[in-house]
Amino acid sequence: MCSSGGVGLGVMRQWLDKWVLGPEFLLELPSTKLQIAPVYYCDNVEEGTKKPNNGCLSTQSISARQRRRKITKKTQVLGKLIPGGTKMNTSEMFQAASKDVRYLQAQVRLLELMGSVQEKCLVPKKFVETLAEDQDIQSNRSISEDLND
Missing domain, CATH: 4.10.280 (MYOD Basic-Helix-Loop-Helix Domain, subunit B)
Structure with missing residues (x-):
């Protein structure tokens, strides 16, 4: 078709536009969903990674x-x-x-x-027993009475 017969590129484009890419042809195509290919980063890859x-x-x-x-x-x-x-x-x-x-x-x-x-405090029992045995605390009568109650 494109040998020495003289059919130029202009004629070929007109034929393609009219018959292959014409509006009638495009209307008959079923709608397709657009698929996006994954994006790849090549320049800013961290050192030491695979x-x-x-x-x-x-x-x-x-x-x-x-x-x-x-x-x-x-x-x-x-x-x-x-x-x-x-x-x-x-x-x-x-x-x-x-x-x-x-x-x-x-x-x-x-x-x-x-x-x-009111006036309740949660203190470990062992801590209270240790305080009750302390000499300084035993010497203070008001504190030692509260600890022994």
């Missing part, structure tokens, strides 16, 4: 890495709040934190119940 896909990372991979880092940071902060938390694995740390939270919630409920009672 680089799949020829050194590029997808946005999904970057987001997952950021989530993991955030979880790691929060877990480290929790480990500092839990006694011995830095020596525990994550599961043990969560169990200890859960136990501590339940204990603190029980203390809050107890203190709320005690709120109606």
Whole structure:
């Protein structure tokens, strides 16, 4: 068709526009959903990381890495709040934190119940016994009477 017969590019474009890309042809096409290909970042990849896909990372991979880092940071902060938390694995740390939270919630409920009672203080029994045996406290009659009641 394009040999020496003299059919030029202009004629070919007119034919394509009229028959292949004409408005009648486009109207008959079913609507398709637009699919967006994943975005890859190639330039700003951190040093020391694995680089799949020829050194590029997808946005999904970057987001997952950021989530993991955030979880790691929060877990480290929790480990500092839990006694011995830095020596525990994550599961043990969560169990200890859960136990501590339940204990603190029980203390809050107890203190709320005690709120109606005035001049009451919760002190460990052993501490009171130690105070009662102290010589300085025994010498003060008003304090020693209160401790022995």
